[in-house]
Amino acid sequence: MLLFGGESSEHTVSISSARNVFAALDDTKFDIYLGFIDESGRWWLLESFDQISDTQDQVQLVPVLGAKSFTTIPNGRFITPSVILPILHGENGEDGTVQGLAKLMHIPIVGCGVAASAVCIDKVLTKQLLEQSGIKTVPYAVHETGEPMPSFGKLSATLGKTLFIKPARCGSSVGVSKATNDEELATALSEAHKFDSKVLIEKAISARELEVGMLGSGSSVKTSGVGEIRPDSEFYSFESKYSASSQSKVIIPADIPTELSETIQSIAKSAYMIVGGEGLSRIDFFLSDDGTLYLNEINTLPGFTNISMYPKLWRQQGMSYSGLIEFLISNALEK
Ligand SMILES: Nc1ncnc2c1ncn2[C@@H]1O[C@H](COP(=O)(O)OP(=O)(O)O)[C@@H](O)[C@H]1O
Numbered sequence: 001m002l003l004f005g006g007e008s009s010e011h012t013v014s015i016s017s018a019r020n021v022f023a024a025l026d027d028t029k030f031d032i033y034l035g036f037i038d039e040s041g042r043w044w045l046l047e048s049f050d051q052i053s054d055t056q057d058q059v060q061l062v063p064v065l066g067a068k069s070f071t072t073i074p075n076g077r078f079i080t081p082s083v084i085l086p087i088l089h090g091e092n093g094e095d096g097t098v099q100g101l102a103k104l105m106h107i108p109i110v111g112c113g114v115a116a117s118a119v120c121i122d123k124v125l126t127k128q129l130l131e132q133s134g135i136k137t138v139p140y141a142v143h144e145t146g147e148p149m150p151s152f153g154k155l156s157a158t159l160g161k162t163l164f165i166k167p168a169r170c171g172s173s174v175g176v177s178k179a180t181n182d183e184e185l186a187t188a189l190s191e192a193h194k195f196d197s198k199v200l201i202e203k204a205i206s207a208r209e210l211e212v213g214m215l216g217s218g219s220s221v222k223t224s225g226v227g228e229i230r231p232d233s234e235f236y237s238f239e240s241k242y243s244a245s246s247q248s249k250v251i252i253p254a255d256i257p258t259e260l261s262e263t264i265q266s267i268a269k270s271a272y273m274i275v276g277g278e279g280l281s282r283i284d285f286f287l288s289d290d291g292t293l294y295l296n297e298i299n300t301l302p303g304f305t306n307i308s309m310y311p312k313l314w315r316q317q318g319m320s321y322s323g324l325i326e327f328l329i330s331n332a333l334e335k
């Protein structure tokens with residue numbers, strides 16, 4: 001079952017990824033159920049992507065715990081996928097919830113399990129865990145809904161003249177903005193709090209953005225080469241990620257010394273092991289202008305269109321887009 005959409009601020013991004021994945025799946029090898037989660041969190045069994053806009057007369061999917069199946073409303077038919085391929089991003093999809101449901105349904109699911117997903121969706125928890133093992137992440141503070149408005153001056157004394165404000169548990173740069181004074185900080189916090197009660201305030205790093213793909217589980221984990229993102233705007237915003245007119249560039253391999261590339265790969269692998277990564281993840285770094293390397297975030301369900309960084313990193317290793325998807329499915333079935 002290709003599961004996509006989702007009750008998340010990244011709903012539309014998930015649909016784009018899923019369309020590409022569906023087109024690449026070999027229908028002589030797989031019978032594919034399209035499991036669509038609408039923005040209100042209801043699950044539907046679609047016959048085609050055309051039905052996304054109007055689920056009114058479609059068949060609803062209801063999980064049957066412990067029975068490896070869904071039942072349908074209407075008709076009460078049993079749907080028994082052998083594996084779930086979650087092409088979901090953000091809340092209620094990338095955060096361990098769907099992974100937990102699949103576990104209770106006894107259906108294998110591609111990618112990370114409950115704990116790794118839950119930790120990595122939360123940028124604060126990820127930092128706390130990685131820093132304990134000596135992996136450097138960007139200096140930060142946390143602001144929770146209801147707490148007093150922090151003073152820019154005080155934050156700036158430890159975090160520098162420009163701050164990056166972002167929801168702790170979102171992706172796709174939703175709700176992310178910069179602040180250079182009290183007024184911008186207030187606006188940035190209220191924007192980020194639209195998406196999350198927990199907000200991260202980070203030191204702005206002037207940096208190159210380098211990313212690595214992890215594939216597989218346990219002792220057979222593979223690490224891709226390092227790729228670089230060159231955003232077309234002052235940071236890698238939602239528009240510079242997804243707008244049709246985006247001039248952002250993905251450069252694979254990144255033009256960096258071999259030794260640095262190996263360091264990044266080795267930190268990425270350690271981080272994947274620490275969080276208990278399985279199946280796949282894309283691990284993103286900042287290489288600051290002064291040469292400091294920071295691990296920015298771990299994406300357990302990275303962007304998956306055929307031009308996204310993650311599949312491109314594997315293409316560079318000789319693995320086609322459909323070959324990658326098939327590998328992920330067999331990895332989940334072996335688990
Ligand atoms: N501390 C920071 N300093 C500089 N740029 C940042 C910082 N944090 C985020 N950014 C920019 O914002 C983008 C989105 O932030 P990120 O932490 O990757 O969240 P998301 O999960 O939304 O991708 C990054 O790719 C980068 O361009």
Ligand SMILES: [Mg+2]
Binds near residue numbers: 172284
């Ligand atoms: Mg990111």
